[in-house]
Amino acid sequence: MKKALLGATLGALALSLTALPSPAKAADIGACLVTKTDINPFFVKMKEGASAKAEELGIDLSTFAGKVDGDHETQVQAIESCIASGAKGILITASDTKAIVPVVKKARDAGLLVIALDTPLEPIDAADATFATDNFKAGELIGKWAAAKLGDKAADAKIAMLDLTPSAPSVDVLRDQGFMKGFGIDIKDPNKIGDEDDDRVVGHDVTNGNEEGGREAMENLMQRDSEINVVYTINEPAAAGAYEALKAFGMQDGVLIVSVDGGCPGVENVKDGVIGATSQQYPLLMAAKGIEAIKAWADSGEKPQNTDGLNFYDTGVNLVTDQPVDGVPSIDVAEGMDRCWG
Template identity: 55%
Template sequence: MHRSSFLTSSRRAGRNALVAVATGTLVLGAAACGSSDSGSGGSGGASGAGGGGGEKVGVSLITKDSTNPFFVAMQKGAKADADKNNVTLTVASGKQEGDDAGQITAIEDAIARGDKGILITPMSNGVNAAMKKARDAGLYVIALDTPPDPADTVDITFATDNRAAGKLDGKWAAGQLAGKPAVIALLDLFNDKIVSVDYNRDQGFLEGMGIDVKDPKKNGDEAKTGKYTGGKGGDYTIVCNEPGNGAEDGGRTAMEKCLSKNPDINLVYTINEPTAVGANAALQAQGKTALIVSVDGGCAGVKSVTDGVIGATAQQYPLKMATLGMEAIAKIARGGDKPKVSPGLDFYNTGVALVTDKKVDGVDSISSADAAKICWGN
């Protein structure tokens, strides 16, 4: 199923309504090659939330890469919404996960171009100084998906509550195990960078399982054996924390390393769905199966749930992260109010829903069939 953008306004409304039911709140949010792409919005856009009309507003969208479906969805959503907001949009990215230098160059280009604001999925703390430089130059900087550390490095973040996403995965996994021992592989994003989305999903998963974490902002420092208290509770062993770099080939390599340490792994947490698909390929190659959980909720990932490759995934909404962010910058540039964080959080929460076809009592979820109606990507 091809979804390159919101298809019609009525379909968009239907999708958002379903997400609101799934999460119990009104969800306003929908959760990559060193190049840039500019496009101009038309002059006749309706004002709406973003305040179209008036002079054009320059906005840069800077993603981590331009190949991950999550970031591609962000880019397509922003491009589709630029006309309505009378925005001149420049899209840029790093060459791949970990390319801090590529993002820094794109930030400096936005400053030099005189853009009014930047939307960015920060690669790591390595881009913090560049984001501060942009703010000092008068640009309004919004982080998408990945809250920086500290949060006030940017003006505001529009993101999934990644801790909550991880917890949903962990609660579901503990329920599925039904008291059996958990032999766990943790396939993270990096092992040489500290990124909030990385530790929040990983540590959230462990918390959902009912496993004590030590430093909540550090992966891998929890006890490697002990008891999990989620579901019916039981013994656990953490075999590995391996980086998959958010990619399918990285997920396969990471899973192979974990299996070489312990061939009896029966539960795999993955940072995202490409990593999950790679992990499954490694398991299949050795004639093994395991519960796999993930985060993203793209159309390919939802199909993996339908096909039984992924047991559960936490769906986020990247198109609306980008469109809400762009609308906010356009509105501010025309004298409008600045957005506010969600109550009790240091960012604007764009919502999350667990997608699974194997329900667990006490864990809210939606089916893969329902998730397919609101997913993003191909």
């Protein structure tokens, strides 16, 4: 029997503002990692990557996380704490990519290197650098795959869009709009969610990036249209929740779910048929590169460089599916499991 893996069982309890020192050796170089939550396995893996690299380089790492996805105030307090501690740099996945900018500026003015991980700030140059998946491409890959998988039926698709939070941070918008483009839906303002006029889109709802939110959003959109046959999800915990909602109505076998993250639980859900395809990103690499950049900044004042032709450092993305389609490059589940969140 297909069963969605519950990401919440893999995470730790959400942290408040309390900083948790890593096992790193005592050092003159301090660094901070500030994530959206400490529940989502994606951020758990990011913390692992930062902690391992900090220990390797002898950096004193403190970690902070919001209580829930969207907890902006805790992130502000975390940055204030990092400034006060004399840290050399901050790695952050911002919950509110616009509202966080003033305190980020305060940190930079105090001499800290600030690197956005996964989620670009708005504007992107509000941080010294961004290490991220090409989130638009990640969305575009699953959109192209879903359209190709449906074939002629894509013209009559009924699509549910399960997004992140009401504040619509950049990662939310980029993945949503990338999916639209990939599926062949005319996007209007690429910086705005929900302004398309394609009748195939049943609607958008927010999930807060977790299973409960995914379940509730899916139920809400099914009340609008019971013939939904494609579900875009912002991440794999939301996808797991959407699947459970569909399963409760006996609809799970007739609906194509796509997602982004490529974590080990999510890839396992691709294997089990819960998710048709997911775009895999590499948070461990993002975090490790971020710690290396803080070390270089502390040692020499050198800032990281962007990937050629982009305004951020691209840490890569791959579509993971066991149902490849022509024209959309992908890796299979076996390779996805080998690489999940590496």
